[in-house]
Amino acid sequence: MTTLPAPNPWTRRAVVATIMVAGVLLGLGLLLFTVWTYIDPVAAGVEPIPQERAYALFLVQVVTGVAGIVLTPFALRHSAAEADPLGTASGPRSALICGLLVIALGMFSPLGVPLAVVVLVSHCSRRSIAWPVAAVVTYVVGAFVAELLGVDGDPGFAWGYLALSLVIPVIALLIGMIRRRRRENRQRVLAQARMTEAESAARExxxxxxxxxxxxxxxxxxxxxxxxxxxxxxxxxxxxxxxxxxxxxxxxxxxxxxxxxxxxxxxxxLSVLREEQENTAPRLDLEELAAEARRAGTPVDITWEAPLSPADHSRAPTLIAHTLYRIVQEGLTNARKHAPGAPVRVTVSPARRAVVLRVSNPGPADPAVGMPPGGTEARVPGSGLGLVGLDERVRLVGGTLEVRPAGPGHDEHIITATLPWETGDRRA
The missing domain is CATH 1.10.287 (Helix Hairpins)
Known part of the structure; x- marks a missing residue:
């Protein structure tokens, strides 16, 4: 069973750090351009402003920009409750407050504008409608107030700037909606994968x-x-x-x-829990099981390698005898399900203080064997839990189980089990 990897918090921190660095560098570039317009307004093509006003504006832009940079990591925070695909959580309230401050301060400083736009997009991607509404209103009002106060050095309204201040929130809303849907889809897929993993573990x-x-x-x-x-x-x-x-x-x-x-x-x-009793013979015979399979149309060949013989199975410890029987039974069942009519070979060979059981079946030798009268192959779907039970049974007796399904390079399905087996006068 494959286990889903846990989310890595360092990945999220690396993304935030990258955004911060890129935003600060872009903000510094905008701030330097603004300073150049103060120093050489003729070359920049703007109206000159008094030196005292330029110094004051520069101080306001630096202070508000630095404050926005400091608050940005707090504005980009998320809560663990957002990972719930059925929840409505949008993040901690402190993130909302810090984000609105970053957006408002960014309207007064070119240094903070890039990160203000980043926070605007982040808030527009949250689930609660209050987050994008508050962020858009703050952006538009902040831009209007900043233009009214002439923070850019030119008092009055620049209608082009105000139009741009309306276009940016619309774009941010569209990007936020796309991000929110992608995040919710990803969370839904992860939740379904975790549920499937939990159900698979429960079935096992x-x-x-x-x-x-x-x-x-x-x-x-x-x-x-x-x-x-x-x-x-x-x-x-x-x-x-x-x-x-x-x-x-x-x-x-x-x-x-x-x-x-x-x-x-x-x-x-005493090592396992016993519930209701079912009709099970005290000793189970492999030859009888093979004969029953032959009567059902499955060719079965059982080979006992010397010094082992069928009589040894009846003298084996009960737990080992039942385990051998169940392995052969599961192998025959799988052969009937997935390769109807294919011959099954069972080999019991001795090892040092152990016995090795090998059950193998190639592909059907005759496609017509094991088919119903209509001519369609009579394959039965399986749950995949039989081998899980076999593995548990073999592990309990101190043995090992190896299953090699048929695939490229080998056309046989092979079950190999090694079980501890030691008798008084013969060791296998």
Whole structure:
């Protein structure tokens, strides 16, 4: 399962820092151009102003510009609640106040104008309608007051400047709407991805719990079977006083072996939770499973590599025997679902204190095999949880499971399991 990466706060800070640097550099360029118009108005093509007024305007522009620069990072802040695609949060109230101050101060200083426009676009992209309305009104009123006071050095109205002051908020509103929609779409996609990830994790957990429960039921049935053998042989010894010593020794050996196996089963069953009991045979036979699959139309070949034989499966620890059975059962089920009619090969080979089970099936040898009368391939969709349960079962017994689906370069679907298995007189 793929885990979604957490958002990196340093990425957001890097973006804000880049905007700040670019805005300050552009503002300095505008401020230098304004100073040049004060120094050489003839070359700049503007009306000259008194030197004292030029000094005062320069001081106001520097102070208001620096104040806007300082407040800009606070105006661009967002809150964590904005990440909720169903929420209505637009950001902290302090960001709104600082943003309105940056916009108002930027109208009085060329140094703060670029960052004021950036904050205007940011506020126009917020969810609440109050943010863009307040930002646009502040921008227009600020521009009107600045032009009325002659902050640019030319008292009176410049209708071209006022027209530009109306066009910029309209453009900012359009850009803000686009940014808001893109951000909301991105947040919605991320929320859906997180929900899908959570649902997938929940399904896997349920599959593991179900597999643990099934293991516990299997072990419960096996334990009951062994205890019944102990009770039967012990009862025979109790009520048959005149018993042949050889029969007594055989019964005692059976009781001892059954008690030892029952203790091992009890230790295993205590590790998982048992719920309702279902009808499960105390011992499950691989050959019978293969015969049933052959009757259903799936060619199955089981190979026991020496020194192993089918009889070893019946003598294996109950948990190992059931796990082998479930792996083969899942392999046959997958073959019927995804490759109807394809032959399935099952190989049981020995290893040091372990047994290796390999279930493989290539593509269908005959496309007509496994199809209904209409001629359409009878494939059954799967949930993908069977292998999750197998992995949990194999892990619980101390083994490993490897699944290699068919793909480019290999046309076989292979399930390989290595399980611990050690018997008294033969080790696999």
């Amino acid at each position: 957990d349920r599959a593991r719990i179900a597999e643990r429960t099934r293991i516990a039921r299997d072990m419960h049935d096996s334990l009951s079977h062994r205890l019944s053998l102990i009770a039967m042989h012990a009862g025979a010894l109790e009520y048959r006083a005149e018993t042949d010593p050889e029969d007594v020794r055989e019964s005692a050996a059976t009781i001892r072996e059954s008690a030892h196996a029952a203790a091992a089963d009890l230790r295993a069953v």
